[in-house]
Amino acid sequence: MDTHAIFEKERNADAAKQQSINANEKLLEETAAGSVTGIGASSQDWGDSTARSFLPPYVLEEAAKRNPDDTGLWSTYQRTVEMMDEQVKGKFAPRAFGDGRGSREIYDAEGSNSLPGRLARVEGGSRSGDAEVDRAYEYSGIVRDFYKKVFDRNSIDDRGMKMVSTVNFRQDESKAFENAFWNGTQMVYGRPDAASPFKTFILLDVSAHEIAHGVTQKMADFKYYGQSGALNESMSDVFGSLVKQYAKQQTADKADWMIGTGIWKDDVNGRALRDMLNPGTAFDDPRIGKDPQPGHMDKYVKTSGDSGGVHYNSGIPNRAFALFAKAVGGYAWEAPGKIWYEAMQNSGSRPSFASFAHETIEAAKALGQQDKVDTLRRAWAAVGVTPERGAIDTLTPSRRMMEPELHDHAHARVA
Numbered sequence: 258m259d260t261h262a263i264f265e266k267e268r269n270a271d272a273a274k275q276q277s278i279n280a281n282e283k284l285l286e287e288t289a290a291g292s293v294t295g296i297g298a299s300s301q302d303w304g305d306s307t308a309r310s311f312l313p314p315y316v317l318e319e320a321a322k323r324n325p326d327d328t329g330l331w332s333t334y335q336r337t338v339e340m341m342d343e344q345v346k347g348k349f350a351p352r353a354f355g356d357g358r359g360s361r362e363i364y365d366a367e368g369s370n371s372l373p374g375r376l377a378r379v380e381g382g383s384r385s386g387d388a389e390v391d392r393a394y395e396y397s398g399i400v401r402d403f404y405k406k407v408f409d410r411n412s413i414d415d416r417g418m419k420m421v422s423t424v425n426f427r428q429d430e431s432k433a434f435e436n437a438f439w440n441g442t443q444m445v446y447g448r449p450d451a452a453s454p455f456k457t458f459i460l461l462d463v464s465a466h467e468i469a470h471g472v473t474q475k476m477a478d479f480k481y482y483g484q485s486g487a488l489n490e491s492m493s494d495v496f497g498s499l500v501k502q503y504a505k506q507q508t509a510d511k512a513d514w515m516i517g518t519g520i521w522k523d524d525v526n527g528r529a530l531r532d533m534l535n536p537g538t539a540f541d542d543p544r545i546g547k548d549p550q551p552g553h554m555d556k557y558v559k560t561s562g563d564s565g566g567v568h569y570n571s572g573i574p575n576r577a578f579a580l581f582a583k584a585v586g587g588y589a590w591e592a593p594g595k596i597w598y599e600a601m602q603n604s605g606s607r608p609s610f611a612s613f614a615h616e617t618i619e620a621a622k623a624l625g626q627q628d629k630v631d632t633l634r635r636a637w638a639a640v641g642v643t644p645e646r647g648a649i650d651t652l653t654p655s656r657r658m659m660e661p662e663l664h665d666h667a668h669a670r671v672a
């Protein structure tokens with residue numbers, strides 16, 4: 258590419274970015290006025306929580322470039338980028354609501370973009386006959402029961418928050434919404450276009466990953482940028498995988514350590530969206546590109562995109578957990594899961610990989626698992642992380658939006 262072409266490309270990227278910023282500003286005003294419907298919005302009050310989407314922008318961008326017949330992919334990519342920007346500013350923020358028992362409610366958006374949609378199944382109700390409604394019901398029940406039985410946690414907020422899901426969500430009549438997201442209050446599942454490389458988003462590990470974002474947000478609120486954001490992503494993969502292992506009653510050596518198994522159409526060369534044990538090997542196909550996740554600090558992705566690489570660099574702590582759990586053996590949701598759960602609560606809101614690793618060692622000691630500390634150190638060493646109390650993330654490009662003053666300002670606007 259010659260210099261002129263490079264500048265032209267950058268100018269176009271800047272223009273697109275500015276457009277996205279303008280759209281975000283507009284959304285911010287509308288939200289303040291309480292008039293937003295559709296993606297990320299709900300009829301609930303706005304509080305202090307955030308949206309998280311399953312497919313990262315770089316996967317959608319590659320898929321959109323390579324599948325021009327799929328009219329929904331490009332705009333799903335744009336909406337996903339917007340959603341991530343909103344998260345950084347603390348914007349998509351409906352308040353939690355509940356009945357104290359974590360009861361399930363499944364809605365059908367019937368191909369529209371309004372949330373929550375038509376009520377299709379309630380807790381204890383009979384099967385709806387709609388496969389997506391019934392799968393969303395089953396999976397959210399498994400996730401709720403996992404947290405109750407393993408961590409004695411009463412639903413997402415530990416206060417019995419309702420487990421609400423909407424299926425069959427679209428951008429509009431002409432455009433599919435090809436992603437799944439947690440909007441701070443509920444799960445939302447889009448449905449792939451016929452021409453899409455994606456098969457479905459209603460999968461147990463997708464549900465568990467997204468709902469775990471709700472748990473992290475209530476327990477730890479890891480800031481969604483750079484290493485604390487990558488740890489936020491990694492917590493969702495760790496607990497997403499643990500839910501799947503628990504449902505199948507699998508030991509660590511039998512687990513597949515994949516996230517998003519079954520997400521790709523059968524003719525796409527991909528096992529899943531992510532491979533926790535071997536990051537960077539989950540997919541490789543002309544229709545979707547190649548899995549870009551690193552599994553070691555040597556390959557750490559320095560970028561200001563993807564909220565500072567949250568979906569790339571999560572591969573590093575993911576691999577540390579999988580290696581640790583396999584080395585310990587047995588059920589990964591027992592000692593390894595409890596150590597991670599405890600460390601998550603003690604890591605503050607902006608841990609680096611090194612400071613989080615330190616907290617896992619402290620957690621192991623506090624939980625009477627001193628005999629596992631050497632194994633834990635070896636797992637972190639295998640991904641190039643040296644545990645260190647209070648270590649700061651120095652590898653992530655800074656971002657204006659993350660400066661405390663601006664961040665607090667954004668919070669103040671939604672309060």
Ligand SMILES: [Zn+2]
Pocket residue numbers: 309310311466467470490493
């Ligand atoms: Zn996520």
